[in-house]
Amino acid sequence: MSGRILAVDPGEKRIGLAISDETACIANPLGVVTHTARDADAQTVAQIAAENQAARIIVGQALDASGEVGPAARKAQRFADALRLHTDLPVELWDESGSTKAAQSARREMGVSRKKRSGHLDDLAAAIILQTYLDAKHD
Template identity: 40%
Template sequence: MTFCNPADLPSLRRPMSRILGLDLGTKTIGLAVSDPFLSVASPIETIQRRKFTKDAERLAQIVEERNIGAFLIGLPLNMDGTEGPRAQSTRDFARELILRIDLPVAFFDERMSTMAVERAMVDADMTRKKRAERVDQLAAAYILQAALDAMPDAHLG
């Protein structure tokens, strides 16, 4: 497969398959999954990053277990919209990923996602420990939900 626009994911995935959202950090990967109708994103887990091969193996397991048909990866742009080293690292990860898992991949601007999620968790009076455990997967869900909401007629399957 190859890279595409988020709006193309509904037509490029297998019918009724889900989209896996990834929020790549330097130490963790937050994961979220869509429903088959591409309406709702739900956080599922946080992977502690190790070697790329181990991370890719876990992602392949999730693809199999959850009927994943595409990836949506948060792209960490600078506040002015330009790409820096973190965005390049994300693109490198995605290039390696599609060599191992043959699914369409799209990127989605993730600026402010972690900040918005952290603010919501503080407002919900979540403990600091709970916030640290869940922030990455909730950020992945936030990014995936924003992309799903921007997809035209995605809910039609």
């Protein structure tokens, strides 16, 4: 697999973004987009994918504890569907379970102060989602 991959962590208030390097081995946080409306958000993410020369887009999908599709996962599916209307790039759903907790742990391990740690974790969570995807695809 080669080419940059954009990961999207869709949330209620913010959308976290991460991008891989050109070899699709390393994920890096890219930033956060404030949620407005599904179609507008999809258009913004498609534009960011184009600006970053992404070859593929991964959308984080939170499955429930039994691995089933719940309300949050359905929202991610609808966002992925909207995104497909704004780009010709492949759009793939990827299990994001535990990414926010992993982002919180990573911030704590990096020595980020409790006050700063309470800020948004969305782009770091997107990077964790992307790194799990990249690791799985390279195995």
